[in-house]
Amino acid sequence: MEVSEDAALTTALRRGTIEYCVLALLDKRELYGVELVQQLSTGLGMTTSEGTMYPLLSRLRRNGRIATTWREAPAGPPRRYYTLTPDGEAALTHFRTEWVAFRSGVDRILGTEIR
Amino acid sequence: MMTQTDELVAAYLARVEQAASRLPAGRREELLGDLREHIEIARAESETGTEAEVRTILDRLGDPESIVAAADTQTDIPRVTPPPPFTPPPFTPPPFTPASPPRPNLKPLWVLLGLLAVGAVIVLCLGLAFFVPSDSGPAPSVENAPPAPAATATATVEPSE
Numbered sequence: 001m002e003v004s005e006d007a008a009l010t011t012a013l014r015r016g017t018i019e020y021c022v023l024a025l026l027d028k029r030e031l032y033g034v035e036l037v038q039q040l041s042t043g044l045g046m047t048t049s050e051g052t053m054y055p056l057l058s059r060l061r062r063n064g065r066i067a068t069t070w071r072e073a074p075a076g077p078p079r080r081y082y083t084l085t086p087d088g089e090a091a092l093t094h095f096r097t098e099w100v101a102f103r104s105g106v107d108r109i110l111g112t113e114i115r
Numbered sequence: 116m117m118t119q120t121d122e123l124v125a126a127y128l129a130r131v132e133q134a135a136s137r138l139p140a141g142r143r144e145e146l147l148g149d150l151r152e153h154i155e156i157a158r159a160e161s162e163t164g165t166e167a168e169v170r171t172i173l174d175r176l177g178d179p180e181s182i183v184a185a186a187d188t189q190t191d192i193p194r195v196t197p198p199p200p201f202t203p204p205p206f207t208p209p210p211f212t213p214a215s216p217p218r219p220n221l222k223p224l225w226v227l228l229g230l231l232a233v234g235a236v237i238v239l240c241l242g243l244a245f246f247v248p249s250d251s252g253p254a255p256s257v258e259n260a261p262p263a264p265a266a267t268a269t270a271t272v273e274p275s276e
Contacts, residue, residue, distance in 0.1 A: 034157050053185075054182070055186035057149070076159030
């Protein structure tokens with residue numbers, strides 16, 4: 001019960017933020033699916049739910065915030081690289097501002113400000 | 116041809132497909148394609164491609180049911196976002212709807228106006244047909260007029276005489 005509550009909490013915390021983590025990772029450089037999903041799951045402690053990120057990626061692609069391009073790989077099958085679109089870049093910039101304001105508000109209320 | 120690890124992958128994808136039966140066909144195919152691609156590349160990158168490594172790849176992907184549940188929530192979010200594109204049309208129809216009901220009423224009016232215009236043109240043409248000869252009539256009568264002043268002149272002359 002405590003485990004499922006913890007899971008519900010982390011799910012709730014990730015919701016609304018994870019897609020901007022995707023945009024931020026792609027802002028650094030383009031990544032193919034396996035790389036992107038592994039970096040996200042490692043960074044956010046979701047190493048046993050990499051698969052759940054593909055529906056998120058397809059939504060971001062449908063909404064025009066990311067795009068994909070196929071590239072030949074030196075070894076193995078060609079990779080489909082995810083890239084940030086100008087729309088995605090604008091959304092990321094906006095979220096960064098919103099996030100800082102939101103985070104400071106929560107920190108003030110919780111008493112968790114870094115002094 | 117199909118190895119034991121291939122069977123492992125096929126069984127996993129079959130579980131996803133079954134769980135995804137509630138998704139729209141397009142989303143289901145996209146999800147299965149993404150997962151198939153992920154497994155294929157992760158296997159190509161794995162050092163030995165042993166069964167244990169494939170199991171790890173599948174474990175990291177996670178439970179098929181929770182992947183489909185994530186797809187469910189992702190289909191819900193765009194459903195919320197489309198309304199903005201949907202709201203502009205409702206703004207334009209109102210001007211159209213008041214305009215369209217009068218149209219059926221205006222149609223007979225236009226037909227009447229058209230008929231009246233045609234009628235007016237016919238009347239004018241007929242009128243002109245009558246007036247043009249009568250205009251050429253008065254013209255001679257104007258020529259006849261000079262004798263009239265002459266007559267009056269004679270009339271004025273007459274008293275002087």
